[in-house]
């Protein structure tokens with residue numbers, strides 16, 4: 001039986017106004033996040049990952065951001081929400097964690113006060129109940145000596161501990177959805193693996209749906225069930241992690257896969273996709289990846305490919321119509 005959809009974006013477009021100009025940064029993004037699923041969004045810097053996630057939390061600057069399309073959660077249209085409605089679901093139904101915990105943690109307040117506050121804003125729990133829940137959550141995210149931690153300030157903790165505190169805070173109200181924007185990028189490899197394992201555990205034990213945003217396909221491989229690859233504000237490939245890793249269809253995804261460090265082979269020089277993501281506002285007609293694509297042909301400069309079925313998943317590339325790349329897997333091994 002297919003699991004129910006908890007969050008659905010349909011044809012989401014986001015632009016920022018700059019003077020009289022409107023600069024599009026996210027174009028026609030649609031996706032479904034299912035109950036208990038970990039869905040990855042992956043792409044290079046500037047692709048629109050964070051802007052998309054902030055839109056899902058109602059956190060884009062009202063003055064400059066223009067959003068069209070639909071975001072549906074529990075049968076409600078979030079793009080029409082007022083700030084007070086957002087406040088009811090933020091942290092309660094949908095929580096977010098960031099790369100740098102200090103953006104969520106207030107350096108001036110003790111860990112305990114911040115955790116308890118998260119609960120008391122949304123529920124009528126007493127101080128004692130809030131403290132008990134804070135202790136439970138600190139233990140659940142694998143932090144030692146929770147009683148003492150409640151009395152400490154964020155700067156007294158290591159980066160990995162702060163990240164765990166932030167996850168505990170995000171999980172205080174057992175939200176349906178957790179959005180994690182580069183949750184481990186600032187951490188060293190060992191701590192990164194521990195935090196990712198913790199997020200998987202939360203997903204499995206609490207059935208929380210997670211949107212995992214990362215520039216690192218290694219993180220996707222370790223945690224996600226399904227993945228969307230974003231390029232220059234568009235989704236260019238989408239499918240199950242197994243499918244996309246075993247049989248990537250889009251040249252950009254293939255480039256990203258080739259760029260994953262392979263410690264076993266100890267390659268002397270790591271592959272990187274030549275060129276750069278086009279700056280928003282500079283995007284012309286045709287395939288957005290054309291300037292960097294080694295398979296580009298005449299049509300790619302003139303027409304924009306749609307996200308269509310390629311094999312068992314979706315890809316935005318004309319080559320899919322021609323039966324795909326000559327040998328997808330060989331292309332990755334490169």
Ligand SMILES: Nc1ncnc2c1ncn2[C@@H]1O[C@H](COP(=O)(O)OP(=O)(O)OP(=O)(O)O)[C@@H](O)[C@H]1O
Pocket residue numbers: 016025043044045046047048049050051052061064215279280
């Ligand atoms: N508040 C804003 N006003 C104007 N432009 C913005 C704003 N926030 C982001 N942008 C632009 O939108 C584009 C997408 O940015 P976004 O932060 O979503 O990228 P990203 O994929 O998260 O990259 P990174 O991996 O570096 O975090 C960028 O070109 C960025 O400069």
Ligand code: SF4
Pocket residue numbers: 250251252287288289290291293294295296297300305316317318319
């Ligand atoms: S449509 Fe053309 S330029 Fe774009 S990814 Fe496919 S082959 Fe490359």
Ligand SMILES: [Mg+2]
Pocket residue numbers: 049050051181
């Ligand atoms: Mg970002």
